[in-house]
Amino acid sequence: MTAAATPKGERRRYALVSAAAELLEEGGFEAVRHRAVARRAGLPLASTTYYFSSLDDLIAKAVEHIGMIEVAQLRSRVTALSRRRRGPEATAELLVDLLVGDIDGVGLAEQLTSRYERHIACTRLPALRDTMRRSLRQRAEAVADALERSGRNVHIELVCTLICAVDGSVVSALVEGRDPRAAALTTMVDLVEVLAPIDERPVRI
Amino acid sequence: MTAAATPKGERRRYALVSAAAELLEEGGFEAVRHRAVARRAGLPLASTTYYFSSLDDLIAKAVEHIGMIEVAQLRSRVTALSRRRRGPEATAELLVDLLVGDIDGVGLAEQLTSRYERHIACTRLPALRDTMRRSLRQRAEAVADALERSGRNVHIELVCTLICAVDGSVVSALVEGRDPRAAALTTMVDLVEVLAPIDERPVRI
Amino acid sequence: MTAAATPKGERRRYALVSAAAELLEEGGFEAVRHRAVARRAGLPLASTTYYFSSLDDLIAKAVEHIGMIEVAQLRSRVTALSRRRRGPEATAELLVDLLVGDIDGVGLAEQLTSRYERHIACTRLPALRDTMRRSLRQRAEAVADALERSGRNVHIELVCTLICAVDGSVVSALVEGRDPRAAALTTMVDLVEVLAPIDERPVRI
Amino acid sequence: MTAAATPKGERRRYALVSAAAELLEEGGFEAVRHRAVARRAGLPLASTTYYFSSLDDLIAKAVEHIGMIEVAQLRSRVTALSRRRRGPEATAELLVDLLVGDIDGVGLAEQLTSRYERHIACTRLPALRDTMRRSLRQRAEAVADALERSGRNVHIELVCTLICAVDGSVVSALVEGRDPRAAALTTMVDLVEVLAPIDERPVRI
DNA sequence: TATGAATGAGTCTTCATTCAT
DNA sequence: GATGAATGAAGACTCATTCAT
Numbered sequence: 001m002t003a004a005a006t007p008k009g010e011r012r013r014y015a016l017v018s019a020a021a022e023l024l025e026e027g028g029f030e031a032v033r034h035r036a037v038a039r040r041a042g043l044p045l046a047s048t049t050y051y052f053s054s055l056d057d058l059i060a061k062a063v064e065h066i067g068m069i070e071v072a073q074l075r076s077r078v079t080a081l082s083r084r085r086r087g088p089e090a091t092a093e094l095l096v097d098l099l100v101g102d103i104d105g106v107g108l109a110e111q112l113t114s115r116y117e118r119h120i121a122c123t124r125l126p127a128l129r130d131t132m133r134r135s136l137r138q139r140a141e142a143v144a145d146a147l148e149r150s151g152r153n154v155h156i157e158l159v160c161t162l163i164c165a166v167d168g169s170v171v172s173a174l175v176e177g178r179d180p181r182a183a184a185l186t187t188m189v190d191l192v193e194v195l196a197p198i199d200e201r202p203v204r205i
Numbered sequence: 206m207t208a209a210a211t212p213k214g215e216r217r218r219y220a221l222v223s224a225a226a227e228l229l230e231e232g233g234f235e236a237v238r239h240r241a242v243a244r245r246a247g248l249p250l251a252s253t254t255y256y257f258s259s260l261d262d263l264i265a266k267a268v269e270h271i272g273m274i275e276v277a278q279l280r281s282r283v284t285a286l287s288r289r290r291r292g293p294e295a296t297a298e299l300l301v302d303l304l305v306g307d308i309d310g311v312g313l314a315e316q317l318t319s320r321y322e323r324h325i326a327c328t329r330l331p332a333l334r335d336t337m338r339r340s341l342r343q344r345a346e347a348v349a350d351a352l353e354r355s356g357r358n359v360h361i362e363l364v365c366t367l368i369c370a371v372d373g374s375v376v377s378a379l380v381e382g383r384d385p386r387a388a389a390l391t392t393m394v395d396l397v398e399v400l401a402p403i404d405e406r407p408v409r410i
Numbered sequence: 411m412t413a414a415a416t417p418k419g420e421r422r423r424y425a426l427v428s429a430a431a432e433l434l435e436e437g438g439f440e441a442v443r444h445r446a447v448a449r450r451a452g453l454p455l456a457s458t459t460y461y462f463s464s465l466d467d468l469i470a471k472a473v474e475h476i477g478m479i480e481v482a483q484l485r486s487r488v489t490a491l492s493r494r495r496r497g498p499e500a501t502a503e504l505l506v507d508l509l510v511g512d513i514d515g516v517g518l519a520e521q522l523t524s525r526y527e528r529h530i531a532c533t534r535l536p537a538l539r540d541t542m543r544r545s546l547r548q549r550a551e552a553v554a555d556a557l558e559r560s561g562r563n564v565h566i567e568l569v570c571t572l573i574c575a576v577d578g579s580v581v582s583a584l585v586e587g588r589d590p591r592a593a594a595l596t597t598m599v600d601l602v603e604v605l606a607p608i609d610e611r612p613v614r615i
Numbered sequence: 616m617t618a619a620a621t622p623k624g625e626r627r628r629y630a631l632v633s634a635a636a637e638l639l640e641e642g643g644f645e646a647v648r649h650r651a652v653a654r655r656a657g658l659p660l661a662s663t664t665y666y667f668s669s670l671d672d673l674i675a676k677a678v679e680h681i682g683m684i685e686v687a688q689l690r691s692r693v694t695a696l697s698r699r700r701r702g703p704e705a706t707a708e709l710l711v712d713l714l715v716g717d718i719d720g721v722g723l724a725e726q727l728t729s730r731y732e733r734h735i736a737c738t739r740l741p742a743l744r745d746t747m748r749r750s751l752r753q754r755a756e757a758v759a760d761a762l763e764r765s766g767r768n769v770h771i772e773l774v775c776t777l778i779c780a781v782d783g784s785v786v787s788a789l790v791e792g793r794d795p796r797a798a799a800l801t802t803m804v805d806l807v808e809v810l811a812p813i814d815e816r817p818v819r820i
Numbered sequence: 821t822a823t824g825a826a827t828g829a830g831t832c833t834t835c836a837t838t839c840a841t
Numbered sequence: 842g843a844t845g846a847a848t849g850a851a852g853a854c855t856c857a858t859t860c861a862t
Contacts, residue, residue, distance in 0.1 A: 028329055034856070120321045120325065122379065175327045175334065186366075251835095254833060454844055526786070543792075574787050578782035604805065661827045665825075
């Protein structure tokens with residue numbers, strides 16, 4: 001506990017969390033092992049148990065870490081939002097861009113796989129639930145914010161529903177080996193009637 | 206099919222697959238271990254490698270097993286479809302009943318968790334892909350069949366989109382700790398405009 | 411025992427011995443396993459224990475098999491002996507040709523490795539001793555025969571000594587990764603004074 | 616070097632290598648197993664994988680260990696060389712004493728068996744090659760040194776040839792169940808003409 | 821504060837052999 | 842006569858965690 005207080009300790013904690021996060025994205029939960037994390041972080045094996053009470057603890061921190069990165073990335077995308085055409089199709093595109101864009105250099109499929117692995121992991125690892133819940137809420141808020149900034153109507157519940165549809169179609173695409181973005185876009189286009197009220201000036205629903 | 210009819214070896218294979226499937230549903234992929242499967246099946250450890258070339262092979266068979274059970278269950282539900290009210294709300298309810306109904310005694314949440322774990326596992330374990338793909342296709346077909354039998358219009362692509370939305374909302378509910386059925390129903394209701402053409406007599410889309 | 415009496419049984423025994431011999435040459439003693447032999451012979455696993463009392467028994471038969479092939483090969487070489495130049499150098503070459511020639515398509519190094527593995531294996535597996543002893547004696551006799559046929563003097567003890575020198579230099583070459591034939595030839599040339607009396611008409615030693 | 620001086624870890628490593636070496640000499644390569652080594656060293660099973668990256672690694676270290684012991688033993692013999700008679704017979708005896716003397720309490724036949732097992736093992740286990748090569752070179756150098764110290768002429772190539780002859784005759788004796796020293800001596804006597812120049816004052820070859 | 825050392829439990833897998841048919 | 846089925850024992854190796862320093 002106090003270990004984390006030192007600047008050096010803080011740096012090491014971060015290095016370990018960061019390494020664990022990388023491994024988590026690359027190889028799933030089973031790839032996050034004490035040894036692997038220590039090696040990736042370039043730190044001694046025992047540091048993993050010194051800075052974290054258990055492997056589950058370290059994993060939890062890694063999940064939180066990725067969640068924060070994802071949200072930060074999403075927010076910066078929202079901020080940088082360029083002017084877009086209006087209309088449900090543009091809305092569909094906007095949502096897909098926000099939700100299925102890759103964070104950085106890592107492969108998109110790998111990133112999305114990891115994302116949904118973390119989602120369902122919450123059921124088996126309840127310790128992750130709060131973290132994930134917060135991440136999901138922040139994600140929804142960021143998407144809502146993006147709609148607002150682009151002069152659209154925000155129905156927060158509807159936004160959640162659309163996000164679910166995107167998530168579902170992305171997972172489906174991952175199973176089928178299809179392109180996740182294309183799949184999500186198709187899904188959104190199918191839901192054009194639902195998108196309409198978001199896009200219309202005079203809210204009517 | 207009856208125990209007496211199947212030779213002993215086949216019965217043992219089945220016992221192992223069945224045990225592996227149980228463990229998979231109860232504890233996820235990492236719970237499926239040679240020892241655990243053998244113990245659950247009441248068979249010697251070596252029988253797991255005698256009947257299956259590797260643990261991955263056994264896991265693949267377990268995934269296939271669950272997939273077949275799920276589809277069979279879904280089909281029997283479709284067959285037993287009671288007369289329902291018409292209207293988009295009834296359609297929503299129908300879809301949710303079909304997609305988020307529990308198979309048997311096992312907990313619903315556990316069952317759904319396992320289902321989506323198996324979905325995303327395809328990315329890391331490509332050997333599962335074909336099996337899962339087949340299961341998903343059969344699921345979609347069964348749902349389409351249900352719509353047809355209940356005198357509704359079938360737009361197969363739209364059906365897939367709705368299934369994705371249900372899947373996404375179920376996963377979301379699992380993360381949040383909410384009731385998956387309720388969540389799926391809410392989502393469907395949000396998509397009532399999309400459901401409408403399914404329900405209308407004269408196809409219009 | 412009686413199993414071997416049937417023609418079919420005899421054929422199968424041979425197939426198993428032959429398969430075991432191949433595996434022995436290719437991968438050493440540890441490569442000879444029930445499963446591997448059965449697979450290589452295209453016969454059921456249990457046939458390996460049906461036709462042979464144990465794996466050691468099968469190995470012994472395989473060693474004997476290779477020994478007989480080696481001797482037969484050597485004898486045919488002796489029979490086919492072309493007219494050669496005289497002189498110690500020619501004698502050296504003759505000996506090396508006979509002792510370090512490869513049997514058939516298999517790699518020479520692999521064959522020689524297996525040969526000396528079988529030699530030293532006798533100490534750990536006394537059951538092989540008689541077989542190997544016979545093979546070695548027949549080898550020495552065949553070499554002596556070759557010398558006689560080519561009009562040279564035969565000192566059986568000296569022949570054995572020369573054979574030992576060749577064997578030693580071949581093993582040495584295998585360790586060093588040098589060409590076994592070249593190494594053996596060099597050794598023989600070093601022993602030219604010893605070869606001289608073999609070659610001279612009037613025995614002088 | 617003393618137990619007190621070496622840290623505990625080093626002592627354990629040594630105990631394991633030493634145990635592995637013993638097993639290697641007593642039972643050949645297949646006797647060197649994690650379990651057996653740990654039991655022999657009186658250490659927990661996991662220590663074998665803690666100190667050595669793999670069993671092959673441990674075996675390699677054991678082979679190196681024996682090689683160093685053999686060379687050290689040979690060198691001490693060379694140093695302690697008593698005044699000897701001259702003449703080829705004495706040279707033969709000297710070579711055999713150096714090359715076929717037993718190291719310590721262990722049985723001579725067992726020791727020699729292990730030696731040649733290690734020689735030919737290099738072909739199947741290339742990782743051992745460098746180690747063995749070094750051992751063999753050092754052995755040849757030590758023998759050459761012995762000849763020099765006893766006022767004899769050294770023809771390094773000839774020395775190697777004689778060593779090969781000794782090695783070959785020892786292996787042959789092991790197969791036949793004859794006394795290795797006697798066999799080696801006989802072989803050397805057969806090569807008396809070759810030994811002569813080594814023994815002669817004025818080098819003539 | 822850190823960490824090298826250590827290990828019991830458990831991982832998947834192979835295999836020689838037995839036995840019922 | 843022949844073999845599919847079966848399994849206890851052992852194989853190499855991994856890993857989360859503890860502990861002494």
